[in-house]
Amino acid sequence: MDSTLFHYLDYAVYGTAILVMLIGFYGTMVKKSLLKIVISLSVIDSGLNLLIVTIGYYKGGTAPIFSPGFLKNFKDVSKMVDPIPQALVLTAIVIGFGVTAVALALVIRLYRHHGTLNIDEIKNLKW
Amino acid sequence: MEMIHIIFLIFLGGAVLTYFAGKVSKVLQDIFFLLSVLVPAYLFFANVGIGKEVTLTLGGITLVWGVNHFSWLFSLIVLGLGSMAAIYAIGYMKGKERKGYFYFNFILSIMAMMGILLSLDLVSFFVFWEIMTWSSYLMTVYNGHETQRIGIKYFVFSAIGAYAMLMAIVIVHHVAGSFMIGSMINFYPNMSLSLQIWIPILFLMAFGVKAALMPLHVWAPDAYSNAPMAYTSVFSGALSKMGIYGMVIVLVTMINQIPQGFWFREVIAWLGGITAVLGTLWAIKQDDAKKLLAYSSVAQLGYIIVGIAIGTELGMLAGLFLAVMHALFKGTLFMVTGAVEKQTGTTNFTEVTGLIRKMPWTFFAALFSIIALAGIPPLGGFVGKWMLYEALITSNHYLLVIVIFFSSTAAFLYCYKFLFGFFLGQEEKEWAHVKEAPVVMLVPMIIMSVLMFVLGTFPGLILKPINSGLVDLGYIDTFKHLWNTSIIFNAWGDHVVLQPILYYIIAIFVFFALFLTWKGHKTTRYVTTKDISSSGEVPAEDENLTFSVGFMQPFLRAVAPAMRRQIDKYYTGIADGLESLFEFMRRIYTGNGQTYAVYVIVFVVVVLLFKSVLF
Amino acid sequence: MVGTPVLFIAIPLLAAFLIPLLGMIWKELVRIVPGLVLTYLLILAINLLNHVLVHGPIVEVIAGWVPPIGINLVFSAFSGFLVTLMIFLGLLVWIYSYRFKRNVEYEPALKYFLMLMMLITGSVGIVLTGDIFNMFVFIEITSISAYGLTAFYKGRNSAEASFKYVMMGSIASTFLLLAIMIIYSQLGTLNMADIARKIHLMNPTLKIVSYIFFVTALGIEAEIFPLNGWAPDAYAEAPGPVGAAFAGIVVKAAVYAIIRYTYTIFDLSSSFSFLIIIGMITLIIAETAAIRQEKLKRMLAYSSIGQMGLVLVAFGFGTKEGVFAALFLMLNHAIIKSLLFFSGSYLVYNSTEKNIKEVNGMSKFLPVTSLLFAIGAFAIVGLPPFAGFWSKLSVLTAAADSNMILIMVLVLMVSVVELVYYLRVVNRIYFFKKEADTKPHKPTFNALFVMLVLGAIILLIGFYPDAVTGMLHKASASLMDKGQYIHNVLSLK
């Protein structure tokens, strides 16, 4: 495997994550449907999670899992990727799931109340 | 526990007790109310020595309260007028709703005014100032719905003033390192020039609002006329004097210390003069007694401001003497209006007429106060006016003296209008049932009228404490060279000897009064006001012949150009403009969740773009 | 040791999840248990705070991992003060909402108190934690329970408000995580003390970016101006006591977080002036928006936003006096705004629109509630002798000491605006004729008790500010002393 290509690929992962986030932001700001907004929020979350995991990764790392005999080869320890971002991402995913659930529940109620999913028409509260 | 603390506790406890006593019994409430005004007044004058100081530490701030001669003089106004108005209020409030509310705020106002006078540090000064403001505000809106706009106007002006003062206070604290008034004064000469100019301006804004100095006076007519009359007599008589009190201190201890002070004093004096003129003109225009008196209060405060702003010894004496007199006569006049309002239910000149024979004692009080107000000898108002003119002339304010003279001559017009509107003129059938006011309301009025008379002949009685107060402020003793017990001098040595003049006046008056009464007394008869020479026409009993609509029309036509513009309108315009702006501003919150999300992103982007500027 | 800070998180969280189970035993337990828990926590908090004020901060290590690796809780004078305040308010909210409106029924009461307990857990956690990711978790706990509470009523537009809140909250969490990740990628640690120690090693640009992200994320919760679109809606649509909880608990926690980042973690000198700018803008926009409101709770919401702006301004002075003033403001705001929300929701109890004109003439029917609302209004405007005056005085003194004349002028001008709209409401309560279709509702005994307690506190602080100023001085000193904080946390073994 070419190292330069790998190098670019490294950036490409970052870029993809950020791109996914930007798509999410775009959807949040532009799409009028409540559902699309909720999806966009999820997309932002996904991009962000990807980004975080990427930060923790470095080239050639291994999964940060203690296994029997792991300590025998001391070199492996430094090869392990940072486990903390992964732990954080796990938490973040859970939280994101919760939020999405709440958001969808609200969308249902809004749809029942207003009979539409267009966010521009849900403006009873203003000024 | 010091006596001063006890006095404040009585006020405070009395206010709360009075409020809740109303739930038990109305009489008990009245008694509590009287006691909680009169007892502290007695304790103050009997037990609090001048020069005494007590301290209290609160929130890391040392609060110092004490009395000096100058604040003692104002205490005299506050507690004296307060006691009188309290007695009057018992009668005035009888049968009215929200008595507890009234009494509570009344006592708190008195307490706050005393607090202002006794404060030797700026924080307690400000605290009491604000308590005074809101308690008087609550009184202003006592009459309910219609008054709320007026009340808010009053409160907004007061708040602007008070906040200006608060700013000055914290700046002083910053530079002088202490909240004490004494240290502020001591440090003042060491301040930077801009502070030396701005600190007095900020203070004067606060005091100017309370003293109804143009252009900060627009709240006054409405507020004075809409509070209950029993309170307005204190409001106009004593509460406005707090502004004067503050002004004197600022003028003497700060402005006189700096070379730019001359311009300050000129500007304030001229503002006072213009206030006097405008107040007078507008007072003439009013058809409602309350409004008339309210504008007249503004005008009278203008004189007082002129007196203290020119700052000579005689000017100070004049201003403070007028302040005392104004408390007396304007207090009485508002009481008179209240009595008329209570007995007839209205205070409009176009409705009430010819009460003189129904309410003779009230008329007597009104007559005396009007004579005092107009500054006609031999009542006290003249002494104040005389000293003011002499002070203005001897200190080379030639044009100002004309301005003041114009306004005090024009004041005759509204003085007459007041007396004529209520008491003189046709005795209409509509008011035939009207009775004299209750004794409890009459007594304070009569006492104050007599006081006006006494002070007119022996002004020394009150000039003495004024003199002590001025000596406290650093003026030289003016006794014997500006006044004697019954003689007043000007700086050029001319003088008026009041006592023989009084004798002459009484003698001439009594002689001709006797002459008129004695001569042909058998064939002199009383005829009703319907029996007038109206070109032979016979007015019916229920025909209204009274001349009261458009009363001073010819004069108003003559001065119409000066009254075309109203400062009030400008303020209203500004307020409306601001409200529209705010209405526009709140549309930022569009109600669309997406917009809010965009705001967030925009905020982040903008801050990131300008991060080199911001960070 | 009189107790450990971890109890503040463990007990309410446990209670929150036990409530449904307990409700199966006896339905009333759903309402009683939160109160017992909060009472216990309040006693504990006061004990700990007393201890802390004398002996210095308590640092608690969770699960045996010593910082900087493990998560730790810090109960200093500063955070302890806020925790005590929050729990006290939580207790009051509980008493007030014991049988408030829909809480009479079992099902809603269960949800309500569950979410309330989680809200308190989260907020207390934000204040106590010493780990930035942990703080993120607590913020999310707080947010999700806040979404739920906002959407509590079915009849109104609460879902709309809640949805806006969810949108903003999600974006907030995104930025928060981004910021956390930037710091982690640069410094490799999540412990606040550790970050604070190493922050100078960070790339300056990234430092600023991460600070901005933090402020954005937390600013959404703390109602900073362009980020606070959700706030008026949520305040207006959530139940009255929840409004009080937002103003007194959630926002306080968010502001705490901002302050912690600004004072302790980051070493950006110009972040103070940034705080002043955004605080000032928030103050001005919110107060000017409040004056034209037609709905009572919306007006209170804007006022709340404005007060938070003022708090940020006071923190932005960066001096000990400024911090003291800000803490004093936070205390007063928590108490007074709670009182306003409590009494205000009874003034417009039976109304669906919550229009201001529906409070007309309520003083005849609800004299005590009206009086307390008036006291609250006077206090929040800063009229002496009520509590608000002293905090306003301290803010201005701090401003003068920092030579910020313009800030003083603006703050005072905005105060006038604030005065006007509060006076208008008070006038309506007292002097207007009752609208024909409003139906006054007498406050229940517990609600009245809560309001009276708050009123008494307002008067107490007003007449005797020394009751709290000593504590506030210590709290502000503890915030200012960054080195001590780092030392306290990292010296643990």
Next chain:
Amino acid sequence: METVLMDILGAVVTFLVAFVVGMTYGGLSRKITARVQNRKGPPWYQNFIDAFKLGFKKSAIHHGVMHHLGGAFLMVSSVMTLMIVPVLSHNNWFPNLNFQGDLIFLLYIMTFGPLGMALGAGQTGNPNSAIGVTRGLSQMVGFEIPWVLALVALMIQYHTTSITGLMAAQAHSGTWLMFSSPFAFIAAVMAMLGMFRYSPFDIVGAPTELASGPVSENGGKYLFVMMSSGSVFTFAKLTLYVDLFMGGADNLLILLVKTFALYLIPMLYGMTTPRYRTEQAVRWFWGWPSFFGLLAILQAVIF
């Protein structure tokens, strides 16, 4: 005791002199007016006859105590003015109150009467009276401005506010104030036109329009007292002008000459001019007269 008696005697004598002179001037004014109008006119003593006749009226009515005492109020101001004004300089006969009041006191005591009278007029309930009063008071505000401007100019020129002081200053400098400060004199004389209420400033008591205005309900003894008061006041005012601007008078004859000369001014001016409306009158006083008053002050300040 003796001094008190002497004081009283002096006051009474001064009063009588003023009464006689004032009445005579009134009669002369009627006579001269008649001659100007090519009439024979009443005898110079006609005013005395009128006054006595009014005094001899058998019955009188009043509308209440203020109306009853209105004349007494009026008298107080007239007689007090007379008492304050030094009638003859260098003369210890009638010192009265010369040294106990000054010009500002005088200005105020002069307004005492009209106001008291106005109260009496008000109590009659006659609308005409009240209208007359409002006109009178308005006009007073008008002419007080040039009058006070003139007086202030005098005061600042000689650094005294007392009448005797001004007289002494004139005696000392040897010139009359009407020559040394002519603008003040012009302003004061123009103000005097209003003070005397001759045409064109007689709208106060316009006989056909207002039925003589404030006095419309007064007859008999009340009118008598008012007439006498008016005469005394006329004399007092003329004497004041003489004292202020013409150096006072050493004996009665010179006083009469000077006062009569002054008295001719409003009288003759009135004969040639029709009546002003109130606001016209007020504006007239705030026009040229006030301008001259300002000039006077300017002169006093500069020189």
Next chain:
Amino acid sequence: MMNDKNSQKIVDIIQNWARKHSIWVLAYGTGCGAIEIPPTMTSRYDAERLGVRGAATPRQADVLLITGYLTVKTMKRVIRVYEQMQDPKYVIGFGSCTINGGMYYDSYNTIKVLDKYLPVDVYINGCMPRPEAVLSGFAQLQKRIAEGRANGAQQYKDNLEWYRANQKKIIPNWIMPEYNW
């Protein structure tokens, strides 16, 4: 020493002299005769030299001048004005109409003989009387005053009931208030 009666006489003489030379006239311009008043008062005839002078209100007036015919409607006002005048007071009937109705002798709404309703002291005849006649009328009145014979007011007071009866007879709706006299 004079006794009281004599002194009273002297006082009367002085009083009557003053009254005689100071006649303040309230000209009630009831009819066409009012036009004759201005020439009487102005330069050509100059009644003022006799002390005659206009008065603005009945309170100040001495003489009530009824200038010409008097309608029933005006009658009420005239009575009221007369009663508002202060003692001593006189009435001059001016022109034939006040004497016997003159050219309105058969009019339904003018009064014919003034004397039945008000105590006339002096009549001036003529239709209209010229200013000379008016002056002579004043002179006549002066003469009567000086002699103390112009006591119409006294007469009115003494015979008030008779006058009232006459007045009420001609004025159908007598709404004069009681305070009149």
